[in-house]
Amino acid sequence: MTKTSGTQENGTKRIAVIPGDGAGVDVTAETVKVLEAATAASGRKLELEHFDWSADRYLRDGTTLPEGASKMLVDRFDAILFGALGDPRVKDNRHAADILLGLRFQLDLYVNARPCELLDARLTPLRDRTERDLDFMIFRENTEGLYVNIGGVFKRGTPDEVAVQEQINTRKGVERILRHGYEYARRKKLTRFCMTDKSNALPHGHGLWQRVFAELKTQYPEIESRHLYVDALAAELVRDPSQFQVIVAPNLLGDILSDLGAQLIGGMGVAPSGNIHPGRIGLFEPVHGSAPKIAGKNLANPIGSVLSSAMMLEEIGFPEEAAVIREAVRASVREGKTTTDLGGSMGTREVGDWLADYVARHGVKR
Numbered sequence: 305m306t307k308t309s310g311t312q313e314n315g316t317k318r319i320a321v322i323p324g325d326g327a328g329v330d331v332t333a334e335t336v337k338v339l340e341a342a343t344a345a346s347g348r349k350l351e352l353e354h355f356d357w358s359a360d361r362y363l364r365d366g367t368t369l370p371e372g373a374s375k376m377l378v379d380r381f382d383a384i385l386f387g388a389l390g391d392p393r394v395k396d397n398r399h400a401a402d403i404l405l406g407l408r409f410q411l412d413l414y415v416n417a418r419p420c421e422l423l424d425a426r427l428t429p430l431r432d433r434t435e436r437d438l439d440f441m442i443f444r445e446n447t448e449g450l451y452v453n454i455g456g457v458f459k460r461g462t463p464d465e466v467a468v469q470e471q472i473n474t475r476k477g478v479e480r481i482l483r484h485g486y487e488y489a490r491r492k493k494l495t496r497f498c499m500t501d502k503s504n505a506l507p508h509g510h511g512l513w514q515r516v517f518a519e520l521k522t523q524y525p526e527i528e529s530r531h532l533y534v535d536a537l538a539a540e541l542v543r544d545p546s547q548f549q550v551i552v553a554p555n556l557l558g559d560i561l562s563d564l565g566a567q568l569i570g571g572m573g574v575a576p577s578g579n580i581h582p583g584r585i586g587l588f589e590p591v592h593g594s595a596p597k598i599a600g601k602n603l604a605n606p607i608g609s610v611l612s613s614a615m616m617l618e619e620i621g622f623p624e625e626a627a628v629i630r631e632a633v634r635a636s637v638r639e640g641k642t643t644t645d646l647g648g649s650m651g652t653r654e655v656g657d658w659l660a661d662y663v664a665r666h667g668v669k670r
């Protein structure tokens with residue numbers, strides 16, 4: 305499953321839209337509005353097709369990720385716009401693991417790019433920090449580590465119960481995510497690179513990270529390479545986030561750090577992400593989950609999803625549409641046209657309308 309083949313002759317790109325559950329559905333609807341406004345303004349075309357893979361579908365007919373779904377997506381689409389999964393009726397969240405982790409693994413989306421960029425100084429809970437201090441990228445390894453679901457339970461339900469959860473670290477896997485981080489830094493002329501792990505406690509698995517890192521860093525002499533154990537990195541991110549530009553982390557550590565990063569820039573509602581394998585179809589989703597408590601109430605912040613769609617547009621070669629969408633989001637935050645989590649008084653739909661209208665008014669410069 306290499307090259308995406310969704311692209312049409314006329315340059316139209318095809319997007320698979322998977323809203324999922326709860327707030328995922330709410331925010332994705334607004335992102336679709338904004339995408340439609342951007343392409344209407346630029347004259348380029350996106351063809352969107354919705355898929356109902358969700359808790360509802362799972363509870364209705366037992367389907368999580370349908371048989372052959374990954375191949376179908378690769379064959380027919382250029383990118384995937386994803387909402388969120390998770391539903392209190394599905395206690396073990398089986399559908400979420402099958403669909404989201406299934407797609408990450410089956411499509412080999414080894415880069416989970418989670419930018420932490422402060423849009424407005426008022427949004428950070430850190431004292432005296434401004435936009436200049438908070439702008440870093442977390443590259444989370446996305447196909448190995450503790451997420452591989454290898455393990456088992458012995459003597460289940462007895463006092464002697466044993467649970468084993470293995471983690472996988474491969475030379476190839478570690479090298480490709482570190483290289484991705486370095487190449488990104490080089491391309492963007494960023495000089496501060498930090499690799500994080502917990503090799504002091506996990507000498508085998510994360511020892512491999514250390515060894516691959518030691519080899520790779522010599523190939524990027526213009527970049528200042530630094531290592532921090534993940535606990536120290538968490539502390540430093542709060543004390544002085546301006547030290548960081550590019551962070552590369554193993555899967556679970558990157559998961560945790562990206563929630564910390566999201567809070568530093570204004571909360572879970574604003575953080576975007578892209579699950580990427582360069583040159584192949586990618587999956588773009590807000591970092592937040594399905595937020596059952598606020599789902600369906602016109603309360604969820606659509607910005608994380610809207611910014612994820614901007615990452616998607618860049619990836620599929622629509623950078624001008626991405627730029628105006630980012631500009632719209634910035635303007636909305638600056639002008640207080642936001643949902644209540646950011647101190648505004650608008651609903652999910654009103655923010656979506658405002659952003660779509662901004663994009664329509666400003667147009668797309670190509």
Ligand code: IPM
Pocket residue numbers: 400404559591
């Ligand atoms: C995320 C989420 C997922 C993860 C869950 C839903 C499995 O927390 O995308 O960060 O841990 O990767």
Ligand code: MN
Pocket residue numbers: 559560563591
């Ligand atoms: Mn997470």
